Amino acid sequence: GTLPSTAKAVAITVTNVNDDxxxxxxxxxxxxxxxxxxxxxxxxxxxxxxxxxxxxxxxxxxxxxxxxxxxxxxxxxxxxxxxxxxxxxxxxxxxxxxxxxxxxxxxxxxxxxxxxxxxxxxxxxxxxxxxxxxxNDDIAVAAGTKGNDKLTGTSADDTLNGLAGNDLLDGGSGNDLLDGGAGADTMIGGTGDDLYIVDNVRDRVIESANAGNDTIRTTLLAYTLSQHVENLTFTGTKGFSGTGNNLNNAITGGSGNDVLRGAGGDDVLTGGSGADRLFGDDGNDRLIGGDGNDILNGGAGADLLIGDGGSDIYQFNAAISEIGINAGARDIISDFTRGQDRIDLTLIDANTVLRGNQAFSFIGSANFTAPGQLRYANGLLQGNVNKDLAADFVIELQNGPASLQAVDILL
Missing domain, CATH: 2.60.40.2030 (CalX-beta domain)
Structure with missing residues (x-):
């Protein structure tokens, strides 16, 4: 019954497999x-x-x-x-x-x-x-009286109508619609993407920084965006004047002849119908003229200018540094049409070697030979204003014509 001295122990491993x-x-x-x-x-x-x-x-x-x-x-x-x-x-x-x-x-x-x-x-x-x-997808609606009311919203998406009187409307959180109605109203949107209806020059809109993407809709002839409010929309047929702030604004005109200014930030200005004047000012702006014969001025930054319908003028300021030279830094005209649109360079001194404000001369696609010349080739309108005979500014005509003539440019 004993194992021989040469026998070896065998280890056996048992693994429980859960096949439940x-x-x-x-x-x-x-x-x-x-x-x-x-x-x-x-x-x-x-x-x-x-x-x-x-x-x-x-x-x-x-x-x-x-x-x-x-x-x-x-x-x-x-x-x-x-x-x-x-x-x-x-x-x-x-x-x-x-x-x-x-x-x-x-x-x-x-x-x-x-x-x-x-x-x-x-x-x-x-x-x-x-x-x-x-x-929740329901909207709370609260209406005031003829007196001076205080209306307070909820955490949901509220609609607050002040009606007559000098009202205080506080939307709280949520995407609220605040309409003070007649009177000098104070409207506080709180957090969320709020819409304010402004119809009195004494209406006040109060927003906090980074509290949503907010919009003011107004029929007032002139309006400058309140601090911390991103968007401005005019409604009506009159000629409106609207100005942005230092945020990235979206400003939309009515159907009349509007003047819109972006101020700071990277703005989108849309003129709509009418003969509009759009000024991007600082920032990398997008200007859309819409129907009508518009003037588009991007100002500083790398701007995109879209005339849309009508005979449009693309205007550039005296400081050529605003126009840029290299791709990504220069201004772009997206829809220039020969015989209809024009490029306005009259504010620029074409020859800084001489005193005064000199006019440019257009030399087609030839190389520069003197200060004050403009040339166009491969969709790029280039200008030289000094003795180095190199391009000092470049305007890109996206999908532009094969060639330009002097008549296409206000020199």
Whole structure:
């Protein structure tokens, strides 16, 4: 009964392999607006992994979750949904649809959780819960009286109408619409992308830095954007005058003959119909004349000038450093049309060697031979103002004509 002296011990490793099935849940489309009425479906994927050779089941249930939790009233039938998932032999994927009831009540975004439980024999729970969010899409509307009212919004998207009187409107958070109505009103948007209706020269708009992308819409003849407000839109047929601030502004004129100035920042100025004058001032601006015979002046920075319809004039200031030379730094005219548009260089002194403001001479595509010359080749209008006979400024004509004539330029 004894082993021979030459016998060796053999080590045996036993590994337990778990071949049971596991079931998990994950959100597919579960964070969306609830809608104003009817049903909005929030969907979740339930997946069985491992052994799927038998039929198995798992129950699920919805509960409210988070600081603003959903309640039974948020779901179809006014009950918290529950159900059972049944996997047939060989089946691994199922989808749960949670039916949320649309409404018109202003409320906070609400959270809910779908939890798996009571898995059948041989089926283990993996990731057992997933979250959904019911996003509020309703707007609170508050209206004042003939007196001096104070209207305060909610965290939702509010509409505040002051009506008559000198009103105080405070939108709070959310994307709010604030309309003071008649009177000298004070409007505070708070956070969110707010829209202000300004119809009185004594209306005040108060915004904080980095509190959203905000817009003032006005019928006033002249308006300068308030601090921390990004966009200005004029409505009406009169000739408006609008000025931006140091932010990246979008300023849009009405249908009359408007004068729009970007001031600081990288601005987008749109003239609309009418004979408009657009001045980008500082920054890398985009000027769009629209219909009508417009004047576009980019000012400093690398500007893009788009005349759009009409016979337009592209005007350049005396400081040639504003125009630039190299690609990425120079001004661009995107839609120059010969016989219709013109380039205005009359403010520039063509020859700094001489006293006074000299006019340019156009030499076609020839090389420079003297100060005060302009040449055009390969879509680039180049100017030389001194003795070095090199280009001191370059204007790019994007998709421009093959050649220019002196008549195309105000020299």
């Amino acid at each position: 099935a596991s079931v998990s849940i994950a959100a597919i489309s579960a964070s969306k607006a609830e809608g104003q009425n009817g049903i909005t479906k929030y969907t979740f994927a339930v997946t069985r992994t491992g052994d799927n050779s038998t039929a198995q089941t798992v129950k699920w249930a919805v509960t409210g979750s988070g600081a603003n939790s959903a309640s039974a009233a948020d779901f179809i039938g006014a009950v918290l949904p529950t159900g059972t998932i049944s996997f047939a032999v060989g089946e691994s994927h199922k989808t749960i649809s949670i039916n949320v009831a649309g409404d018109t009540s202003v409320e906070n975004d609400e959270g809910f959780k779908v939890t798996l439980s009571h898995a059948s024999k041989g089926l283990e729970l993996g990731t057992a819960s997933a979250m959904g969010t019911i996003l």
